[in-house]
Amino acid sequence: MSEPALVVHGLRKSFGAKEAVAGIDLEIAAGSLSGLVGPNGAGKTTSLSMMTGLLRPDAGQVLVNGLDVWADPPAAKAVIGVVPAEARLFERLSGEEMLEYAGRLRGLPAAEVRSRATQLLDVLDLTADAKRLVADYSTGMRKKTMLGCALIHNPAMLFLDEPLEGVDPVSADVIRRLLTRFAGSGSTVLFSSHVMELVEQVCDHVSIISKGRIVKTGTMQEVRGGKTLQQAFIDLVGPRASNEEGLTWLGSSSS
Amino acid sequence: MARVLVQLKLRLLRNALRASTAAKVSFIISTAAAALVAAGAFTLLALLRGQPAAVDVSTVLFTLFAFGWLILPIFVFGLDSTLDPATLALYPLRTRPLAAGLLAASASGAWPLANVVGLLGITVGLARGALGVLTAVVAVLLQVLFCIALARFVTTGMAGLLRSRRGKDLAAFMVIPIFALYEFFTQVVPRVAAEGKLSASSFAGVDAWLRWLPPGLAAHAVADASDGHPELALARLALLAAVIVVLVWLWVRSLGRALVTADTSTQSSRVRGAALPLARSGLRGTVAARFWIYQRRDPLSLVYWVLTAVIMVAASISTLLGRNSHPGIVLFSVILGAGFVGAFHANAVGLTGEPFILEALALRGRRELRSYFSGQDIVLGVIAVPLLTAASFGLAAAAKHPAEGFVALAVGLAGLGAALGVANIFTVALPYPMAKRAGSPMPQSAQGSGGHALASNLGTLACVAVAAVPVIVAGNLTSADPAEVRVPALLVCAAAYGVALAWIGVRIAARAAEGRLPELCQVAIRTKL
Numbered sequence: 001m002s003e004p005a006l007v008v009h010g011l012r013k014s015f016g017a018k019e020a021v022a023g024i025d026l027e028i029a030a031g032s033l034s035g036l037v038g039p040n041g042a043g044k045t046t047s048l049s050m051m052t053g054l055l056r057p058d059a060g061q062v063l064v065n066g067l068d069v070w071a072d073p074p075a076a077k078a079v080i081g082v083v084p085a086e087a088r089l090f091e092r093l094s095g096e097e098m099l100e101y102a103g104r105l106r107g108l109p110a111a112e113v114r115s116r117a118t119q120l121l122d123v124l125d126l127t128a129d130a131k132r133l134v135a136d137y138s139t140g141m142r143k144k145t146m147l148g149c150a151l152i153h154n155p156a157m158l159f160l161d162e163p164l165e166g167v168d169p170v171s172a173d174v175i176r177r178l179l180t181r182f183a184g185s186g187s188t189v190l191f192s193s194h195v196m197e198l199v200e201q202v203c204d205h206v207s208i209i210s211k212g213r214i215v216k217t218g219t220m221q222e223v224r225g226g227k228t229l230q231q232a233f234i235d236l237v238g239p240r241a242s243n244e245e246g247l248t249w250l251g252s253s254s255s
Numbered sequence: 256m257a258r259v260l261v262q263l264k265l266r267l268l269r270n271a272l273r274a275s276t277a278a279k280v281s282f283i284i285s286t287a288a289a290a291l292v293a294a295g296a297f298t299l300l301a302l303l304r305g306q307p308a309a310v311d312v313s314t315v316l317f318t319l320f321a322f323g324w325l326i327l328p329i330f331v332f333g334l335d336s337t338l339d340p341a342t343l344a345l346y347p348l349r350t351r352p353l354a355a356g357l358l359a360a361s362a363s364g365a366w367p368l369a370n371v372v373g374l375l376g377i378t379v380g381l382a383r384g385a386l387g388v389l390t391a392v393v394a395v396l397l398q399v400l401f402c403i404a405l406a407r408f409v410t411t412g413m414a415g416l417l418r419s420r421r422g423k424d425l426a427a428f429m430v431i432p433i434f435a436l437y438e439f440f441t442q443v444v445p446r447v448a449a450e451g452k453l454s455a456s457s458f459a460g461v462d463a464w465l466r467w468l469p470p471g472l473a474a475h476a477v478a479d480a481s482d483g484h485p486e487l488a489l490a491r492l493a494l495l496a497a498v499i500v501v502l503v504w505l506w507v508r509s510l511g512r513a514l515v516t517a518d519t520s521t522q523s524s525r526v527r528g529a530a531l532p533l534a535r536s537g538l539r540g541t542v543a544a545r546f547w548i549y550q551r552r553d554p555l556s557l558v559y560w561v562l563t564a565v566i567m568v569a570a571s572i573s574t575l576l577g578r579n580s581h582p583g584i585v586l587f588s589v590i591l592g593a594g595f596v597g598a599f600h601a602n603a604v605g606l607t608g609e610p611f612i613l614e615a616l617a618l619r620g621r622r623e624l625r626s627y628f629s630g631q632d633i634v635l636g637v638i639a640v641p642l643l644t645a646a647s648f649g650l651a652a653a654a655k656h657p658a659e660g661f662v663a664l665a666v667g668l669a670g671l672g673a674a675l676g677v678a679n680i681f682t683v684a685l686p687y688p689m690a691k692r693a694g695s696p697m698p699q700s701a702q703g704s705g706g707h708a709l710a711s712n713l714g715t716l717a718c719v720a721v722a723a724v725p726v727i728v729a730g731n732l733t734s735a736d737p738a739e740v741r742v743p744a745l746l747v748c749a750a751a752y753g754v755a756l757a758w759i760g761v762r763i764a765a766r767a768a769e770g771r772l773p774e775l776c777q778v779a780i781r782t783k784l
Contacts, residue, residue: 054612054780056773073772074619082616088609088779090545092552094526097545101531104541105617131525133552135420149613 005030005157005188006051011060013046020046022212024060028190028205030156033183035199036192037229038209039237044192045085047209048161051190052082064157078106081150083191085161088146091135095126095145098134102149113152120148125174140171147175151182158182160191164198176202196230210237260356261363286365293369296320300376309381310478314462317398317470320370324402325409326429350511354503357510361403370399377477387481390488394473397495401469404499408506411513427554430697431561438569446572469498538623542630550634555606555698559599560638567592567646574654582659585650586727589667592646594719596639597674601681601711603631604775604782605689606698611779615772624765628682632675632757643667661742662730665749666723672753673722674715676760681711683767686774688781698784722756 006028013021021043028034038044049055051062053069053076062069067076089098099120103113121127124144129137134145143163150158163179164172180202183189193199199206200220206229207217215236216223224232300316303309361367374395382391413422465471472495480488531544550556568575570588604611618624647667651660687704691697700708726749733741768775 052616054615054773054776077616077619080616082612084609084612086609088612090549090610090613092549093545097526097531097548101541101545102613102617104531105538105614107538131527133526 003030004028005032005065006190007061007063008047008051009061011047011050011062012058013043013050013055014058020212021050021057024209024212024214026207026214026217028188030065030188031183031186032205033179033189033203034191034205034207035203036190036207036209037194037196037199037233038192039194042209042237043212044194044209045161046212048082048159048190048192052080052159053077054082054084078153079156081153081155081158083143083146083150083158083160083163085165089134089142089149092133094131094133095137095141095148096121096130098145099148099152103152106153108153116152117148120152123174123178124148125171138168139166140168143167144171144174147178151178155187157188157190160189162193163191164193164195196228196233200224200229208233208236258356258359260353260360264360264363289365289369293372296369296373297376297379300374300381301379303380306380310474311462313377313381313474313477314465314471317374317474318465318468320374320398321402321405321468321470324406326433327406350507354507354510357407358403358503361407362399367399367403370402371395374398377474381474381477381481383481386485387477390480390485390492391477393492394476394495397492397499398470398473401473401495401499401502404502404506408502408509411506411509424554427558427697430558431565434562435565438565438572442569442572469495472498537626539626539630539633542627543633546631546634547637550638558697560642563592563595563599563639564642564646566595567650571650571653574650582651582654582656582662585647585654585656585659585663586666586723588650589643589647589663590670590720590723591716592643593639593667593670593674593723594716596635596671597678597715597719598712600631600635600675601678601715602685602687602689602700602708603678603682604686604778605700607779608689608782608784609779612776615776615779618772621765621769624768625761628679628761628764628768629758632679632761635675636671636757639671640668643671658738661738661746662727665730665745666726668746668753669726669749669756670719670723670753672750672756673719675757676763677715677718679760679764680767681715683764683771683775685711685714686778687711688778688783690783701781701783726752 004027006026008024008026011021011024012019024043024047036044036047046055050057050060051064051069053073057070062076064076065079067079069076090101093101096117099117100110100113103116104110108116118127121130124147126141126144126148129141134142137145143166147160147163150160158179160179163175167175176198179189179191204220205218206220206223208215208223216232220229223229227235296316300313303312306312375392377395378388378391382388462471462474466475472491476488476491476495479485479491531541532547536543550560567588570591571584574581574584600606607614614627618627644664644667647663648657648660651657651663685707687707688701689698690701691699726745729748730745733745
């Protein structure tokens, strides 16, 4: 196994009495495309926020390419790219201006930023809309723009929180192909999702998080254990009790 | 259908009240305001009895009420779900019963009642005799019905636009005339009235053309009936009723279309030219470029600049009206203007909202944070300096002390430097999330952050006032010195002092922000614009 690109030790976070992340230990190999899956409220977003320096943990350590995110934030920030769950973009910039702004904030030369922005807009199928305001973009276009902003400085590690939530199939395919290509070049991707099929298709590694703890982690084959990821996930996290007896009227089409 | 929609409106109101204390407080304030408007309008109309211009003033008041009904639904579009036909488009409803229901929903609530009660003051002020009172009651009911139909027609016709980004931008700009009108009624009208220049007779003849508008028809019908011309009164009421019928017919047609037509009112904007200007000038230039674009494209930024100008003019209103030409008023206006430039930007992270995450992920270390804050300050300075210059010389000329414009500008430059410095410090030291509430086009401090907002706004204004004192003192102490020496020295020293204050603010803010970026990010995440 190659050197880990991400090492997480004892990461914890509580909000008042609620323990959102209850001590996470995780290692992600460099060059892998890894998924972090879990039900809603399992602690995925909180964990990713702490791994990327956006939320101060109560305890624990996060190393990206050996750089401590919380002891040396400037060094760690230089090697990571982040796509948050909600596309957080400047609405009154055009897509082209948005990418250029993201690149220039990262200290890239203007000519280089312009060249990379043009290529990213092309790959992300946004060239025709490059001069439209982000405010008028659809969800899929926003996600793709956000991905472009996260990639423009060519980070060694990319974090994505629910990257395909609310995205149409065509845009989803563009994002999926770009992530695969990015990981194939030796960079590392960790993304959270609760869509098992997507993770199963794209990822080579997967970690399952439930109630703020990693309950299983490893290669896709190891975690699946001969079942589908969906079944393995439900076996680990436990099915929710349901009571459908009250829906006797449903499907009668009488009224 | 009418009953269902009235119940829906009442239920929406009840649920909103259950949701939060703020909603309860807002409801109580709104109801109290409606009662005040009702009592005020009734009293004003009643006091017109025997006045020669009674019919003119009544016409103006009726027209003002109609104008309010025309404007306010644009503001409360998101607040009242029954205003947007799209919310009912999925239900199997026929247009006519739906229209009747929506009209009934509009007519229920404190404000329509306040309209009826307030305008009934005409029964005392203008109506004479039984026929006059009867005509007045019918005229008021028709006037309120006209207002409701007008409001429905406008909101249904504009529903596509009001849902869109451009419509929301438009609603934000509506704050400017309303704020200007508020200043006019609270500053200009009382002063003019106190001078005796404004009385009921001032309105004599103003309704030369207003009388032909629907509200004028209602008011004049009452006058005609009271003056013994019942046939004229009847004709006016019939004409008003016909206008209402046409308006309702047009509204029902537009409602039918709105229920099944896709929204095509939003054509997305394309920007011209190359990408970010100034972006070659390092991080400071990059931040300045983005911030400059926002000052032009973001309605909120534009609104803040116009409000700053209106505040400066309002503070000098006595000077502009020629009543008080003390040069101190000009200084006060300029300090207030500089103060509000700071106060409006004293929560930059909250105003930026979630996109600040993207910036926080890229900004590395204190030096980059200094560039970040100073880049924004440069843009604010580039806009504020010409604004303060124009205000200083314009107001000084109006006060008939044109030379004082130089002192005012010096004070303004010092105040602006202090404002920018303090705004950056408050941005880091006392950040708070902002939220755009339904019905309000302008973002406000999120629930529970009102104290933060008050502290940072008042704190900025107070700091600017204190920082301007040395320049005011220097201006007074050197007033006897030759102008050719005094003016340049004062301007250069004040500008240098202002730049120093702004720079100190940048350094303090960058130093504090370095260790607080995650906390600032959490404020940005909690902001919902």
